[in-house]
Amino acid sequence: MRPLTPKQLSSRLNNQLQTVTEGVDQAIDWIESTRQNAPRLDMEADRLVVKLRRHRNKAKHLADVSLKDIAIGFFGLSQAGKSYLISSLACGENGKLETSLEGQQIDFLAQINPAHQTTALVTRFSRQAGVKNKSFPVQLLLLSEVNIGKIMAHAFLHDLNQETSFEELDEHHIAEHLKTLLRHRQPEPVEGMTRDEVVELWDYLARHDAKRQKQLETHYWPVAVELAPYLSIDDRARLFSVLWGDFKTLTDAYRHFGHTLQHLSGTGKVLAPLRILVDENQQPANGIINGATLTRLNTPSDPDVLVRPVINGRAGKTVELSLAELTMLAVELLIPLHSATRESLFEQVDILDFPGFGDIGESTDDAQTAETSNSSHSLAQTLLRAKRAYLLERYTDNQEMNVLMVCTAAGKREDIKTVGKALDYWVRQTQGENAQIRSRRKPGLIWAVTKFDRRITHGQNHDAAVQRYVGNPGDAWGTMLAMDKRGVTRMAAWLGTEVHREVKLGRISEQLSEIQRELSDNLLGNWYHPAGADDPAEKQRIAETLLKSLQTRTGVHGELLERLLPSRDELRRLYLKQQDQPEYGSYHAEIEEAGAPAANLDPFGVGIDIDLFADDPIEPEPQPPSRVQALDHGYEVGYAHHVYRYWINHLRSLPDNGPLIELLGVTKATIEMLVEELITASIRLNIEDALVGMLVDSEQLGVHRESKADRQVSRVLTVLGDFVAWLGFQQMAEELRPASRINRGHKIFAKPEKQAVNFGASQRLTKLALTPTNNTAFYIYDWLVGLNETIIQNAGYSAAREVSAEQREQLAAILALIKPVEK
DSSP states (O other), X not given: OOOOOHHHHHHHHHHHHHHHHHHHHHHHHHHHHHGGGOHHHHHHHHHHHHHHHHHHHHHHHHHHHHTSOXXXXXXXXXXXXXXXXXXXXXXXXXXXXXXXXXXXXXXXXXXXXXXXXXXXXXXXXXXXXXXXXSSSOEEEEEOOHHHHHHXXXXXXXXXXXXXXXXXXXXXXXXXXXXXXXXXXXXXXXXXXXXXXXXXXXXXXXHHHSHHHHTTTTTTHHHHHHHHGGGSOHHHHHHHHGGXXXXXXXHHHHHHHHHHHHHHTTTOSEEEEOGGGTBOTTSSBOSSXXXXXXXXXXXXXXXXXXXXXXXXXXXXXXXXXXXXXXXXXXXXXXXXXXXXXXXXXXXXXXXXXXXXXXXXXXXXXXXXXXXXXXXXXXXXXXHHHHHHHHHHHHHHHHHTOOSEEEESOOOSXXXXXXXXXXXXXXXXXXXXOSSHHHHTTSOOSEEEXXXXXXXXXXXXXXXXXXXXXXXXXXXXTBXXXXXXXXXXXXXXXXXXXXXXXXXXXXXXXXXXXHHHHHIIIIIXXXXXXXXXXXXXXXXXXXXXXXXXXXXXXXXXXXXXXHHHTSOOHHHHHHHHHHTTTOOOHHHHHHHHHHHHSOOSSOOXXXXXXXXXXXXXXXXXXXXOOOOHHHIIIIIHHHHHXXXXXXXXXXXXXXXXXOHHHHXXXXXXXXXXXXXXXXXXXXXXXXXXXHHHHHHHHHTOOTTSOHHXXXXXXXXXXXXXXXXXXXXXXXXXXXXXXXXXXXXXXXSBTTOOOOOXXXXXXXXXXXXXXXXXXXXXXXXXXXXXXXXXXXXXXXXXXXXXXXXXXXXXXXXXXXXXXXXXXOOO
């Protein structure tokens, strides 16, 4: 069979990813319909749906990029260094970087950006022409509304979060805030944002502000995902204002640019006139190339500009907006190269020029100062910094480029961590999550050292710290000298051998396989019950697979057990928050009850309706549940159920904990199998009922709730800790336990033998054996033997047993769509 060409492989991958997306759509519908009759599925359904949306987002990004040509990115503060490399690699035979717009040939470096101005957008140099329009020749890609939300959140976290502490926000206030907005919910979705995009915003905040997002992940985000698509732009701004500390200026900015996008019909691409790049004399215009243009927002000096939104591949009617608004919303400027490139590689490979992080003046090599005035927009510099920092992450999520050249990553010490995190994220997304995956190819992150590098021009070298943050040379990054023409020639030769579309498609194929594996084997496969799944031989195979992996990592066994338990702080917060923050469903229930007719509200009645001529006995009026009983045990019982649900979802999140996977030195699939078997064992052993019994029996009536929070949390950790530590065998008679394979002649978790020798009253010291007993090893290997027995006993307790045969058939069809069986 002949191998597929890159174009054929690209088309096949796109079709497969589109099919995965369709399968996820159906899986979400299946979960929503099945959870009504499957308590265990209902317990995990919300988490499952969110994870499915995450996978659908990734599949969509990969599907889009699979059809695009490969691209190389140039990132950093040294604009002169980037321009030098780009012009050397992509110029025509005349040595110029020329484009043709409105029938005029324009030299980019001489007429559009001769002073190496700092931009607030990505410049794409390509031999592939965009949408052609003589009067509006400049093609721009725009931010979406969710992108604006990310930029506002970034501005708060990195610039404005100096005086306000997010932890100090009143959680009860947030709950009331959500209730109010739920009453503003529109009957139909409002264009501008989808549920999947809200999940993207959630993921962005979780990466950049993980600690604080813990406070919102239980109650705020699940509501926001369902609610945001049904709110107007003004109400969405109020909903997301929680993410930036209710800063009014940021909320107003979100609202302003949201309405501007709506004015542009929500398009992601516009065509603009040439005057935003050059003036009538073909000299540089003070337009969108200069990011400082944004400082003129809402001032008399901000000129208007006409653009044409591109809708379904066609230019629409002209729309007017200000140049500053266009500067803020523009993500990418396309510069179609007029002449054949000097290096033939760039006939098919696009070049993306990314601005560096920091203030406008920091990226210009001559320390050019940004234009500011007393009348400039108060947030302009803050928004520019946030937008420039976001651009690289946006293209990373979309996986637009597989090679990134860095020309001065950081200009000051304060930026090292921020830039390091951004580059590390790029490496993990595009090159591979760990060193094992990245070893299949050479590093794609390259420090390109030119004569314009800041370590040479300014004597600064903060990049060494950034490199240490990203990882090891040869694995995560490499270095290349391009100080002169010979260096550039070597760079071009290396790019010619390493930059191929097959490399990009190979990485996409790896990610497709991982998405299919996790969906079919983990997220959805647990609810499908194929023939033989409960066969003891199959369970033994799972046990052997797990034990072979875990027995080689006994040195970190304690860390594994620790991560299997939720933190004390989270359990305490859950206990105290339970009374103030109802579940998302209860919010809807309140709204529905508000619109329902009330019973027995006749203004001229007495509250009872009977027929005096009927012989039927009067039925006693139903009594509400005993208030005393509710006060006595209702709260503790509810807390037990909430804790168990929270713990199950905590376990399910462990396979996504990258640092934990690296620490344990096992695969993600291994942790997924372990989690599934522990959850099944907890259901088999009725751990939820044990929590209820412990919390209710130990409750002290009349004690203030905050006073007993710590005691109840300790009791929860006692129940869960005993299960994790002993796997339920502590409640089993010792003679019924499996035999230990390290402590020969004893059962697992056997108590140490007592010293039987009597030395008399005068010899009080115990005589020790010549070889000390390694009780730590006894425990660890006994735990693994106990895990083996636990897995075998889990046969017949599959999660799929609650699902009907018809529903399993539906799920089987969905799984076949997501991961077809190869013939």
